[in-house]
Amino acid sequence: MGRARHFPAHTLPDPPFRAPSRPPQSTPRVPNVGPSARPIPLRPVRSPPRRPATDSPNMRSNLVESSLESAPAPSQGAPGGPDRDLSRQGLAAEVGRTDPQAMSSAPRILLCDHRGNAARIGPEALHEAGFDLETSPTLRATLASLARERPDAILLMALARPGTVELSALEHARTGGEQEAPVPILVIAPEGDREAAIRADRLLRSGLWDVVPEGTGAEEIGLRLRRLMDFAQLEGEMRELRHRASHDDRTDLLRPRSFEARLIEHYSAAQRHKHEMALVMIDLDRFGSINKLHDHTVGDWLIERVGEVIRAALRVEDVAGRLGGDEFAVILPYTKKIDAAGVVKRLAEEIAKLSGTPPGAKGHIDVGASIGFETFDGTDLDSVRTLRSHAERALRVAKVQGGNRGVYYRNLEE
The missing domain is CATH 3.40.50.2300 (Response regulator)
Structure with missing residues (x-):
């Protein structure tokens, strides 16, 4: 026969309820079978909470016993009566503690x-x-x-x-x-x-x-x-x-380094298979003045909304990233220049629709974006750096022309 387990008085929960004693749990190991076989991590067993120390163990024991004897008798609607919640969650709430395993649902x-x-x-x-x-x-x-x-x-x-x-x-x-x-x-x-x-x-x-x-x-x-x-x-x-x-925390778009890696991948694939692609660069107009005239929360709100607009305009194979504070970029693989121009027009229109009085703004704000883009057919550019520099130059021209528009780099050469 095993020996009976005794808990010291200072480990008992608050009266009038006694915590059930549970033997230490252990999880046997499983034979390593299959590629994913590993030992199961053991979860530690939590011991009952400690009570403040008193003068002696006998005094602590007497205090607990006397408080249990002086506890009120169970009655209708009172703790311990017929309406008492006997579930593990209810008992945990009564003694002022939460058992994570008891509160969690079954797998x-x-x-x-x-x-x-x-x-x-x-x-x-x-x-x-x-x-x-x-x-x-x-x-x-x-x-x-x-x-x-x-x-x-x-x-x-x-x-x-x-x-x-x-x-x-x-x-x-x-x-x-x-x-x-x-x-x-x-x-x-x-x-x-x-x-x-x-x-x-x-x-x-x-x-x-x-x-x-x-x-x-x-x-x-x-x-x-x-x-x-x-x-x-x-x-x-x-x-x-x-x-x-x-990914960027505010927009959930790719960070600059990750976006650059994806751009190199798509450029190499287009060059190898001789298919077309486009690179779109986006910069918000007057974003600095919006931050100066209004609270920075307005600027954060605008960045989040622009990220949503860009994500909504993407296909599954498209890639978007946030390159800086108000600078964005989009990779459009398998896209001809006429289709890329349609995407740029739609992006400019949807971003302009964000104009209005956002939460926390002191008044109306005008939202617009300058967009520049360049295309690659797999043979007409010598490097990914050239592709990006062309798109950035088209973006600067759109800024100079007043913003809220899209510019195609090849049109600048004509």
């Missing part, structure tokens, strides 16, 4: 039971282990569920050979945006299928996957799911940090 697992054999893994045991299971009977239902709500992980039951259709469809559906990590997926391979990991590695290119053989116990499946979710959280944090490092 949502999308159980892809496309062949009706989910009972072999013991879904009840996974539910008791703290997972919220949503069963999907068909691949179509799985894809619809992924489009409707992003789960914390995917559990694909008994992958049939070769299973390429399922894996390809799930790989496309589980990937999120640039800042989101893909939804982790745990594949249950049929018994005796030794090539399941090879197929998964070939088709699940976004990573965050693992394979276990059919017949694996629910406890190990739960541990692997939690490990994959930990990796997914870490991957999401890393992606967010990379995004912040390369």
Whole structure:
């Protein structure tokens, strides 16, 4: 028989409620199987909060016992009565502390039971282990569920050979945006299928996957799911940090160095494949006077709105960046000069629509932009530096001509 655990009196929570004693928790390690196998990080167990020290342990014990004896009897509507919230959240609120694990919701697992054999893994045991299971009977239902709500992980039951259709469809559906990590997926391979990991590695290119053989116990499946979710959280944090490092905080456009790298890439691709592209340079008119006459919050508001206008005008393949305080640039790949001129006209019109009285302004402000652009057909320029210098010269000419207009560099040579 194990010895009974005793808590010192100074570790008890505030009366009249006693904190339940919980034995130290430990998480067993999982055998390293699959490319993503790593030890599961252990979460530290929090000890109960300490109370202020008194004269002696006996005095502390007597004080606690006397306060418990003098506590009022439970009554209707009072703490401890019939209306008392006995949930973990309610108890945590009563003693004035918050348990993060108690307040957090259960991980949502999308159980892809496309062949009706989910009972072999013991879904009840996974539910008791703290997972919220949503069963999907068909691949179509799985894809619809992924489009409707992003789960914390995917559990694909008994992958049939070769299973390429399922894996390809799930790989496309589980990937999120640039800042989101893909939804982790745990594949249950049929018994005796030794090539399941090879197929998964070939088709699940976004990573965050693992394979276990059919017949694996629910406890190990739960541990692997939690490990994959930990990796997914870490991957999401890393992606967010990379995004912040390369994108401007106020406009979410590329920073100068990142934009220059993308410009070199697109110029090299246009030169290699002989396709057309355009570079657009944008500078706001009278932005310095706006900051002088009004509060700087008005200037910040204007920069944010201009960033929104530029993002709304972009295609998927277009690239935009903020080069300075009120300077922006846009790369338009696969774009002829007539189409680039249409984009420039639309940008100038949409930026001019921002004129008015923004929040915090002392009066009406006139907003406009000077825009210069240059094109490249893959052969008619000698370097990316020449492309950029031509666009900047066209921008300066637009400024000299009064602003709120677009100028094409090739028209200056005629």
